[in-house]
Amino acid sequence: MDTAQQRLNDAFRTRKKAGRIRQQNEANIIRAAEVEFAQNGYKGTSLNAVADRAGLPKSNILYYFKSKFGLYGAVLADILEMWNQAFNDAIVDSDPAEVIYSYIESKIQYSFTHPLASRVFAMEIIQGAPHLEKYLAQDLYNWIEERSQVMQAWIDSGRMKPVAPAHLVFLIWSSTQHYADFGTQVAWCLGREELTEEDFQVATRTLSSVILGGLGLELPERARG
Incomplete structure (x- = not known):
């Protein structure tokens, strides 16, 4: 190395x-x-x-x-730490709906508070990850594997519908990070100069309802209303 x-x-x-x-x-x-x-x-x-x-x-x-x-490297590490921390402590005994909702909620919130950080990461990936290749090949792979094992245990015990866990994570990444990486496009489509905090709250509720509903899960009580 x-x-x-x-x-x-x-x-x-x-x-x-x-x-x-x-x-x-x-x-x-x-x-x-x-x-x-x-x-x-x-x-x-x-x-x-x-x-x-x-x-x-x-x-x-x-x-x-x-x-x-x-x-x-510190900027990229900071981005990944922010994104992943909401899912890091999930275990087999955790409530799948609460874990997944919290992950979506936190990633949408980071798209609102740190849109530039998300764009830095996106630029790195689009360019073929010249500075992140070794990290992606090891640490991120291990992180996905560990999260996938937890979700597979939820599936095996009938606590959520069967899906490919890694692809569920990819879906959450793409849908939540869209509001940062393509925020200008989203704002134009909503007839605004820039997105508001309310827009991100609506995005959280919408994405959570669709994703959790597709998994046979209900929104946590704190998210209803």
């Missing part, structure tokens, strides 16, 4: 706990980097531009992230 790939893997796997000020600085840098990477791609983004947008010296970025590659 080359040195660059090692650094990217480190960004995914060894994000260490830091003091409050450092956490704030890192979060500020990552948000600024999301904007630059979304607008200019990896090659077109400079650390100077990220530093200017974050209002911090370039030396701070290098101190926290070592290089542009390390910063990019």
